[in-house]
Amino acid sequence: MRVLISGVNGYVAWHLLQTLPAGVELWGTLRPGRKNQYRFPVISLDLQKEVAPALRDVDVDAVIHTAAISSLAQCEQEPQKAMRINGEATAELADWCAEKKAHLVYLSTDIVFDGEHAPYAPDDSPAPINVYGKSKYAGERAVREGAVVRLALLLGRSPHKKNFVDWFLERAENNLDIPLFYDEVRTPVPTMAAARKIWEITLARKKGRFHLAGKNSYNRLELGQALCAEYGLRDVRLKPVSLKKAAIPRPRDVRLKIL
Numbered sequence: 123m124r125v126l127i128s129g130v131n132g133y134v135a136w137h138l139l140q141t142l143p144a145g146v147e148l149w150g151t152l153r154p155g156r157k158n159q160y161r162f163p164v165i166s167l168d169l170q171k172e173v174a175p176a177l178r179d180v181d182v183d184a185v186i187h188t189a190a191i192s193s194l195a196q197c198e199q200e201p202q203k204a205m206r207i208n209g210e211a212t213a214e215l216a217d218w219c220a221e222k223k224a225h226l227v228y229l230s231t232d233i234v235f236d237g238e239h240a241p242y243a244p245d246d247s248p249a250p251i252n253v254y255g256k257s258k259y260a261g262e263r264a265v266r267e268g269a270v271v272r273l274a275l276l277l278g279r280s281p282h283k284k285n286f287v288d289w290f291l292e293r294a295e296n297n298l299d300i301p302l303f304y305d306e307v308r309t310p311v312p313t314m315a316a317a318r319k320i321w322e323i324t325l326a327r328k329k330g331r332f333h334l335a336g337k338n339s340y341n342r343l344e345l346g347q348a349l350c351a352e353y354g355l356r357d358v359r360l361k362p363v364s365l366k367k368a369a370i371p372r373p374r375d376v377r378l379k380i381l
């Protein structure tokens with residue numbers, strides 16, 4: 123099977139490359155100007171521009187669409203850009219996939235939910251409360267065929283991008299205060315496990331909505347405590363903070379049901 127991964131230098135994409143199933147012939151996309159260090163065909167794609175012309179020479183059976191503005195802060199600062207890249211560009215990619223009969227697997231997020239009605243099943247209605255959630259939900263609505271895969275908070279380190287665990291360990295190492303929401307509840311999932319499931323959905327050409335999440339729920343403070351235990355850290359300066367103090371609206375409880 124030939125599979126295109128959009129945003130091949132991103133965090134989730136890195137985990138997809140580590141879990142590449144046998145027999146998959148990879149293609150990738152990178153933003154113009156980014157370093158191409160890959161041994162498979164990589165094309166230049168800027169999601170701010172029309173998608174189809176960039177994909178002119180691409181011939182694949184499936185697309186895993188990871189490319190996005192994934193930062194909540196950037197989405198709040200640049201809402202139009204977020205809607206363009208996460209929403210409109212996904213719609214253009216969905217049209218391209220429909221025309222080429224390529225199976226589209228769109229990565230979405232638990233943050234499309236409002237946080238007031240957890241736990242959420244895949245067919246529950248999104249009602250996002252911030253720009254990131256709204257833009258990702260716009261992308262979901264554009265996927266008429268194919269799969270919408272909602273990822274919970276991902277836990278796992280990669281050489282590419284700092285995530286929650288890196289941020290936490292860096293602050294702990296430097297003996298800095300670590301502010302953590304005690305009232306934000308998530309169902310975190312190891313990123314490698316999520317990547318394997320994404321491959322499963324892709325290779326089986328599964329359609330519909332899927333939730334990839336862990337069985338257990340944690341608030342951020344509990345997650346911080348679990349990380350201290352896992353990494354044997356002592357005297358870490360965990361500071362409980364309420365979501366009411368968050369600069370960006372964040373849903374308070376987005377536990378995902380796994381079916």
Ligand SMILES: NC(=O)c1ccc[n+]([C@@H]2O[C@H](COP(=O)([O-])OP(=O)(O)OC[C@H]3O[C@@H](n4cnc5c(N)ncnc54)[C@H](OP(=O)(O)O)[C@@H]3O)[C@@H](O)[C@H]2O)c1
Nearest residue numbers: 129131132133134168169170189190192229230231273276
């Ligand atoms: N990480 C999580 O905890 C998490 C949780 C739930 C859902 N998700 C979803 O999973 C997907 C992947 O997330 P991630 O954490 O891997 O994000 P990421 O590391 O930020 O990767 C995003 C990718 O999109 C690319 N990109 C950004 N703007 C672009 C543009 N204008 N044109 C073309 N490419 C562009 C980036 O390229 P550059 O790096 O070159 O800028 C990067 O390759 C996203 O859809 C996100 O919403 C992630």
